[in-house]
Amino acid sequence: xxxxxxxxxxxxxxxxxxxxxxxxxxxxxxxxxxxxxxxxxxxxxxxxxxxxxxxxxxxxxxxxxxxxxxxxxxxxxxxxxxxxxxxxxxxxxxxxxxxxxx
Amino acid sequence: xxxxxxxxxxxxxxxxxxxxxxxxxxxxxxxxxxxxxxxxxxxxxxxxxxxxxxxxxxxxxxxxxxxxxxxxxxxxxxxxxxxxxxxxxxxxxxxxxxxxxxxxxxxxxxxxxxxxxxxxxxxxxxxxxxxxxxxxxxxxxxxxxxxxxxxxxxxxxxxxxxxxxxxxxxxxxxxxxxxxxxxxxxxxxxxxxxxxxxxxxxxxxxxxxxxxxxxxxxxxxxxxxxxxxxxxxxxxxxxxxxxxxxxxxxxxxxxxxxxxxxxxxxxxxxxxxxxxxxxxxxxxxxxxxxxxxxxxxxxxxxxxxxxxxxxxxxxxxxxxxxxxxxxxxxxxxxxxxxxxxxxxxxxxxxxxxxxxxxxxxxxxxxxxxxxxxxxxxxxxxxxxxxxxxxxxxxxxxxxxxxxxxxxxxxxxxxxxxxxxxxxxxxxxxxxxxxxxxxxxxxxxxxxxxxxx
Numbered sequence: 001x002x003x004x005x006x007x008x009x010x011x012x013x014x015x016x017x018x019x020x021x022x023x024x025x026x027x028x029x030x031x032x033x034x035x036x037x038x039x040x041x042x043x044x045x046x047x048x049x050x051x052x053x054x055x056x057x058x059x060x061x062x063x064x065x066x067x068x069x070x071x072x073x074x075x076x077x078x079x080x081x082x083x084x085x086x087x088x089x090x091x092x093x094x095x096x097x098x099x100x101x102x
Numbered sequence: 103x104x105x106x107x108x109x110x111x112x113x114x115x116x117x118x119x120x121x122x123x124x125x126x127x128x129x130x131x132x133x134x135x136x137x138x139x140x141x142x143x144x145x146x147x148x149x150x151x152x153x154x155x156x157x158x159x160x161x162x163x164x165x166x167x168x169x170x171x172x173x174x175x176x177x178x179x180x181x182x183x184x185x186x187x188x189x190x191x192x193x194x195x196x197x198x199x200x201x202x203x204x205x206x207x208x209x210x211x212x213x214x215x216x217x218x219x220x221x222x223x224x225x226x227x228x229x230x231x232x233x234x235x236x237x238x239x240x241x242x243x244x245x246x247x248x249x250x251x252x253x254x255x256x257x258x259x260x261x262x263x264x265x266x267x268x269x270x271x272x273x274x275x276x277x278x279x280x281x282x283x284x285x286x287x288x289x290x291x292x293x294x295x296x297x298x299x300x301x302x303x304x305x306x307x308x309x310x311x312x313x314x315x316x317x318x319x320x321x322x323x324x325x326x327x328x329x330x331x332x333x334x335x336x337x338x339x340x341x342x343x344x345x346x347x348x349x350x351x352x353x354x355x356x357x358x359x360x361x362x363x364x365x366x367x368x369x370x371x372x373x374x375x376x377x378x379x380x381x382x383x384x385x386x387x388x389x390x391x392x393x394x395x396x397x398x399x400x401x402x403x404x405x406x407x408x409x410x411x412x413x414x415x416x417x418x419x420x421x422x423x424x425x426x427x428x429x430x431x432x433x434x435x436x437x438x439x440x441x442x443x444x445x446x447x448x449x450x451x452x453x454x455x456x457x458x459x460x461x462x463x464x465x466x467x468x469x470x471x472x473x474x475x476x477x478x479x480x481x482x483x484x485x486x487x488x489x490x491x492x493x494x495x496x497x498x499x500x501x502x503x504x505x506x507x508x509x510x511x512x513x514x515x516x517x518x519x520x521x522x523x524x525x526x527x528x529x530x531x532x533x534x535x536x537x538x539x540x541x542x543x544x545x546x547x548x549x550x551x552x553x554x
């Protein structure tokens with residue numbers, strides 16, 4: 001088993017506007033990209049479980065040209081509203097950094 | 103061919119003066135984005151700006167000087183962070199001061215894109231508003247509660263200003279891409295190219311392989327594609343770095359919605375034309391007759407007081423959740439007794455850094471594993487005086503709240519600053535996330551020409 005961060009060159013999250021979060025997983029080479037993509041570990045169902053959201057709200061994109069996988073989810077709390085913990089959404093990728101990839 | 107220059111990713115964050123000077127030679131215009139909703143609702147709500155006047159003035163002076171020297175237009179969008187009227191006026195005032203200092207004279211286009219609550223309510227009642235993903239419920243009341251409402255403009259406001267003779271345009275809230283798409287579109291560059299290049303340009307040098315500091319970026323636009331080349335010789339773009347940037351801070355990387363249609367990058371091809379420049383082809387634009395502008399608004403929620411404290415005692419850490427539950431309830435009782443305020447009168451949270459302070463409900467570990475924690479007690483009340491009064495009760499009560507292992511007076515919290523409670527001012531929330539359907543692109547902005 002290998003952890004996701006050992007295969008990716010960048011794992012990051014960011015607001016996509018104040019009401020959505022988007023997580024980017026970017027790879028240096030096609031082999032690592034395809035390994036993670038084909039593993040299904042970043043599937044909509046898996047991500048919905050990790051982030052406690054309904055799978056119907058999760059969208060996922062694979063960009064072969066950028067060697068990147070993107071997962072977008074609605075923010076549980078809008079940026080800067082009461083009880084928000086991360087205005088820029090910059091740390092929401094953390095739970096998948098050590099995800100085990102077969 | 104159109105040569106487009108982005109001075110930097112956000113006005114006030116800086117760039118190398120010699121990079122911009124080199125980039126501006128032979129360019130058709132210089133653009134710069136000055137805003138973002140990323141730092142939260144405070145700026146839109148309060149009218150404050152993220153970057154200081156000094157930092158904005160430094161960047162604007164160099165940008166306008168290069169524009170005038172090369173006789174090319176300068177376009178600034180989303181003035182003053184949030185692009186509402188106070189932000190726009192503050193940025194325009196900086197331009198006026200710079201003009202006096204430098205003896206500049208030019209026609210200034212000022213685009214005001216703040217709109218009244220009445221306009222938005224009228225749109226709501228006539229079915230001209232559509233919610234975007236995650237939009238809050240809105241009503242006449244919630245619309246009226248907004249401090250400022252802005253309509254994010256497309257390229258048309260810049261085109262309008264330029265056609266009326268402006269040499270420098272300062273716009274309120276406008277889409278990041280509108281700044282860089284306007285002049286290419288005026289020159290017949292297809293929208294697919296104009297908007298995709300604009301999406302790359304709006305972040306300045308962010309699309310290079312390794313951006314060590316903020317700097318300028320250049321795009322050369324033609325009918326069949328555009329070439330991105332960093333003007334700073336220390337920076338390089340690769341097909342992957344440019345393709346990756348199309349991903350940045352957008353929920354859907356292949357379909358970017360603009361007021362007059364959608365940029366579709368699914369079939370975009372990224373090709374290296376040198377060891378540091380990339381040509382992009384294949385992007386297209388789906389035009390729509392339904393012209394929409396995105397609305398942003400921020401409403402006042404109350405006033406904040408915060409307390410920051412460290413906890414290091416291992417016995418206290420072992421029972422931190424129980425301690426906080428108990429202490430919160432004791433404090434709520436004291437607030438009711440001594441201030442006459444019920445929990446309906448204020449909202450508060452205890453964020454535990456070292457447990458789940460960063461991720462909140464998303465935290466999979468959700469327990470204290472280290473030898474210390476940081477506490478943030480965050481209080482929001484209807485007035486600043488109430489929040490401050492609650493803060494004073496909260497920190498003093500928590501400091502001396504007993505735990506079973508010790509007998510005698512304890513001091514549980516390490517406050518790093520005096521006073522332990524800090525007033526953090528008004529608190530806002532984003533209260534609208536809708537698009538408004540327009541008859542005409544000019545319906546939600548007002549253009550003024552001022553001879554500087």
